[in-house]
Amino acid sequence: MSTLELPDGARLNYEIAGEGPTVTLIHPGLWDMRTWDREFASFVDAGYRVLRYDVRGYGASSRPEPGVAYSHVRDLEALLAAEEVTQTTIVGCSMGGGIDIDFALEHPERVWGLVLVATGLGGFESTEEEEDWWAERDSPIEAAIEAGDLERAQDLLLEIWAPLGTDDERGALIKQIARDNIHELTMDESGAEQLDPPAAHRLAEIDVPTLILEAEYDPPDMRRLCDFLGVEIMGSRKVVVEGADHVVNVRRPERFEELVLPFLAGAVP
Secondary structure, three states: OEEEEOOOOOEEEEEEEOOOOEEEEEOOOOOOHHHHHHHHHHHHHOOOEEEEEOOOOOOOOOOOOOOOOEOHHHHHHHHHHHOOOOOEEEEEEOHHHHHHHHHHHHOHHHEEEEEEEOOOOOOOOOOHHHHHHHHHHHHHHHHHHHOOOHHHHHHHHHHHHOOOOOOOHHHHHHHHHHHHOHHHHHOOOOOEOOOOOOHHHOHHHOOOOEEEEEEOOOOHHHHHHHHHHHHHOOOOEEEEEOOOOOOHHHHOHHHHHHHHHHHHHHHOO
16 A cells, blocks of 8 residues: 655555556445455456545545535546556546546546446536435434434435345445444535535546446435436437446446456447
């Protein structure tokens, strides 16, 4: 593992290995870069230079300072510069996918492909029905946080993001990494900068090979978001990963690699 000191005094924990075209892996919120343990090794074996890191606020990276502005895009830019990466494909899940898209819009010359896994998207608006769906589930989570019962709050979140359960080996890993990042529930991320205009209004600018992976058991708005991306990003390919909930690569690693490795091979410039 390595540490990058950022200009604002924060630090990023990261790992890089392998030779070949660079692939950058960005984890979902609630978790950290350990969600990529299997893919880090398998992508190196497949002939890629692979970079993964703990996003600011997660894992062993610095926590955001309340009220202090920061940018996930600038953090990634600094990390790529430190490792002399001129171009990369970015593979991101959820929050990580949102960072993928923002980075590709701000630095299109640095990206040769995108893999968007159960992704987030800045500026994407929920329907009234989707807002009601979330409100019903958010209320008990917020009550548990206010009561100081963070484990209960996180268990309720995992019922949303890991509805296939956490008792089996893969589900237990999803839960354990989440537990190690339980501070995320009360972390102040208000300083995170957003693109203006947001990514949802700029998707036509993306002009690199793009693979969109939709989780069969994701919340309704996340699934609709994948449909939206498939329409708005010209030439993209969308696949529904059956038998997967939100952390697709942990829940269905074999299927994930079956889809992603051929995509990478075909996207290399």
